[in-house]
Amino acid sequence: MTSPFEQESKSSDxxxxxxxxxxxxxxxxxxxxxxxxxxxxxxxxxxxxxxxEQPLAKRLYHYISDHLLVNITVPVAAALVVVFSMKxxxxxxIPAMPIAMLTNEVPTEDLxxxxxxxxxxxxxxxxxxxxx
Amino acid sequence: xxxxxxxxxKRAYHMALLATSSHADALDxxxxxxxxxxxxxxxxxxxxxxxxxxxxxxxxxxxxxxxxKVKNLLFFWKTDDDDDWPISSAEDxxxxxxxxxxxxxxxxxxxxxxxxxxxxxxxxCFLLRSWEGLSVAETASxxxxxxxxxxxxxxxxxxxxxSLMEEGHDITF
Numbered sequence: 287m288t289s290p291f292e293q294e295s296k297s298s299d300x301x302x303x304x305x306x307x308x309x310x311x312x313x314x315x316x317x318x319x320x321x322x323x324x325x326x327x328x329x330x331x332x333x334x335x336x337x338x339e340q341p342l343a344k345r346l347y348h349y350i351s352d353h354l355l356v357n358i359t360v361p362v363a364a365a366l367v368v369v370f371s372m373k374x375x376x377x378x379x380i381p382a383m384p385i386a387m388l389t390n391e392v393p394t395e396d397l398x399x400x401x402x403x404x405x406x407x408x409x410x411x412x413x414x415x416x417x418x
Numbered sequence: 419x420x421x422x423x424x425x426x427x428k429r430a431y432h433m434a435l436l437a438t439s440s441h442a443d444a445l446d447x448x449x450x451x452x453x454x455x456x457x458x459x460x461x462x463x464x465x466x467x468x469x470x471x472x473x474x475x476x477x478x479x480x481x482x483x484x485x486x487k488v489k490n491l492l493f494f495w496k497t498d499d500d501d502d503w504p505i506s507s508a509e510d511x512x513x514x515x516x517x518x519x520x521x522x523x524x525x526x527x528x529x530x531x532x533x534x535x536x537x538x539x540x541x542x543c544f545l546l547r548s549w550e551g552l553s554v555a556e557t558a559s560x561x562x563x564x565x566x567x568x569x570x571x572x573x574x575x576x577x578x579x580x581s582l583m584e585e586g587h588d589i590t591f
Contacts, residue, residue: 297576301548304533304579307526308549312428319441323427326445330452331420334460 419460422467423452430475433545436534437479447482451475469552473560476542483538525583532582536575539563543571544579 315323427448434444451474459470533541539561546557547568557572558565 297580300529300576300580300583301544303525303583304529304544305549307529308432308533308545310526311530312432315428319431322441322445323431323448326449327420327423327427327452330423330449330456333453334419334456 419456419467422464423456426468426471427452429550430471433475433542434479436541436545437538438482439534443482447475447478450478469556469560472546472550472552473562476560476562479538479542528583529579532579535582536578540571540575540578543568544575547572548576 430451431444431448434447435441438444438447451471454474455467455471459467462470533544536544543557543561546552546560547554552560554565554568558568561568563571
């Protein structure tokens with residue numbers, strides 16, 4: 287039975303042997319293969335000179351972010367802030383009804399007073415028309 | 419970038435050749451990997467180019483295997499007659515060396531032969547860890563697997579290489 291040390295030593299031997307074989311093989315590549323490799327390398331390096339065209343979506347995104355972002359987005363955002371921060375009061379705004387008027391039961395005293403008020407208003411209106 | 423590619427191309431070509439056993443396919447994989455590195459990662463720091471390049475190459479090799487699997491399924495009646503293996507054969511190596519080094523050269527030739535018999539993952543893991551000298555973490559990142567898997571693949575590769583050498587050539591390590 288081999289000890290772990292011996293096992294490791296054997297593994298080291300086989301790896302060294304294989305690595306030497308690989309190194310020697312690399313050093314003895316045929317001239318044709320070396321020429322092919324040089325050609326492949328030259329072709330790959332040509333690509334570094336060509337600037338690839340970006341896809342349409344990316345170009346559009348860059349255009350929007352570079353040109354339109356500041357010119358449009360900022361004013362729009364400012365306008366939205368102003369709109370939401372202001373509170374409009376229009377003549378047509380209906381004021382909230384008093385809670386008392388929402389109930390069905392109106393106190394009788396108030397009802398009588400309302401009727402009197404209505405009568406006086408009508409009288410005043412007719413008197414004004416008669417005078418005119 | 420040119421200097422980096424010139425430095426790495428032979429070893430990378432060897433890796434691709436061991437994986438594909440075809441000179442043409444190996445060149446294609448190498449070219450694709452170089453183009454991708456040059457077009458997408460040229461702006462990265464130069465110390466990142468090596469792991470990036472090997473990662474791209476490993477991905478290309480993996481894609482090649484998948485493609486071959488499908489091709490073999492669809493065209494199972496075809497045989498590949500144009501496999502060329504320009505790596506120095508034992509005769510090439512033996513013909514140039516003095517007799518005293520013959521034994522060692524034979525062993526080296528046999529080692530290369532057995533390296534081809536490993537599974538793709540074991541083979542590439544061995545090349546990255548042992549030949550290129552990359553760390554476990556770097557190899558795991560390149561092969562997109564866990565560090566444990568790298569250790570397992572590497573251990574199995576070395577064990578298999580040793581057993582093949584001991585069986586086939588009556589060599590003991």
